[in-house]
Amino acid sequence: VKLDAPLQSGEVALVGAGPGDPGLLTVAALSLLRDCDVIIHDALVSEKVLDLGNPNARRVFAGKRGGRPSASQSDICNTMISLAREGHRVVRLKGGDPFIFGRGGEEISRLAEAGIRFRVIPGISAGVAAPAMAGIPLTERSVNSTLAFLTGHEASVDSRIDWKAMVTAFPVLVFYMGARNLPEIADRLVSAGLVDSTPVAIIHAATLAEEEISIGSLADAYEGRLEAHSPSIVIVGEVITKRRPWR
């Protein structure tokens, strides 16, 4: 275990940046950010987090953002490998946690193949941060003993998942990037057997100044009565009735 040992020349740390508030960086992430030569970061990493990095470190933007030319996954990996081979101490900073809908697996696969030293520092995933900020417990003994994470994207595509089986087995669902397809998500869930009145919570920009929390039902969601801005975490299930806002 060498989570926050100093990076060596030519080493890469794949680091979870958490949801945005610098207070949710881990101690290890902060210490690696402060003592590295290069920071390769995604669009989802907040400015406030980047501001804590070594001011002399080179910054490489590797975001994938709609509407502008963006780096391909393969380009990002190539950049990371070249910089490590030049002897730099590289922090690859990813929003949330690197291994939850973050394509971190593809990146360490390339690093391993290239013979680069690396480590992985987990981060607070948005699906964990958002309910905490909203005061919504993800598990409650009277409601659920399982918890499902998935992406909102699934609702808009020829989904690989069996939605009926999912709602049967999982009373609580957490959708990443759930805003854009909110009506489709709600529609799929109702078609799969959930009742119209099932509670829905939408947490936009969890931990940031522009954070917004909306609560409604699946019917509200598929009829477009719930406002949802990207990026948002969407929670579906009876645990939402257990919500106790911070006070």
Place this chain on the structure above:
Amino acid sequence: VKLDAPLQSGEVALVGAGPGDPGLLTVAALSLLRDCDVIIHDALVSEKVLDLGNPNARRVFAGKRGGRPSASQSDICNTMISLAREGHRVVRLKGGDPFIFGRGGEEISRLAEAGIRFRVIPGISAGVAAPAMAGIPLTERSVNSTLAFLTGHEASVDSRIDWKAMVTAFPVLVFYMGARNLPEIADRLVSAGLVDSTPVAIIHAATLAEEEISIGSLADAYEGRLEAHSPSIVIVGEVITKRRPWR
């Protein structure tokens, strides 16, 4: 958003302590631990984390441990409420994340009822930390677009969940406290339709000095060929073949 604002007199922070290595505390958790009057902690919180707390803070052990008299959930809540009412600044420190299999929901419900000010600081859950330490991505575009968390306990009881539906919808499963019932878990999964050769990873004491990682198959697990000590996170699914150990 006041994650790491100083605690006020009579306020409670429900804080996730992460999996054990102090490097995985959040910056907010560390600052609240350093500046509080009372720390009420579970058995799963590591000594190393407790050592970072304010040395003058009173420590209250609220663990539930087998074989010795232990505090009931109701006692813990009563203690928390009395200490807050006496004007103390209370950190309620819970292993992992307070809202993922942590009964944090019951605690904030009691706090809200009692009119106590509180906030919730998410933590790195063991189910997120363990795969990072093992180099196992929880999601891979070619394997899964969903992710399931549940407890190992489910395999040993008259389970509320539909295991067949679960394995149909979720190619990757993460079991908390999965060691004790490993053969039962494997047996349930095979009965539900997973093939014997499905990969299994057992990560014991993730991030601690005694961390151990074992990899095998469901057949190895139900035939008792995989060693599993408590506490462990058990991961089941093809993502395990994408494992790249730190190097």
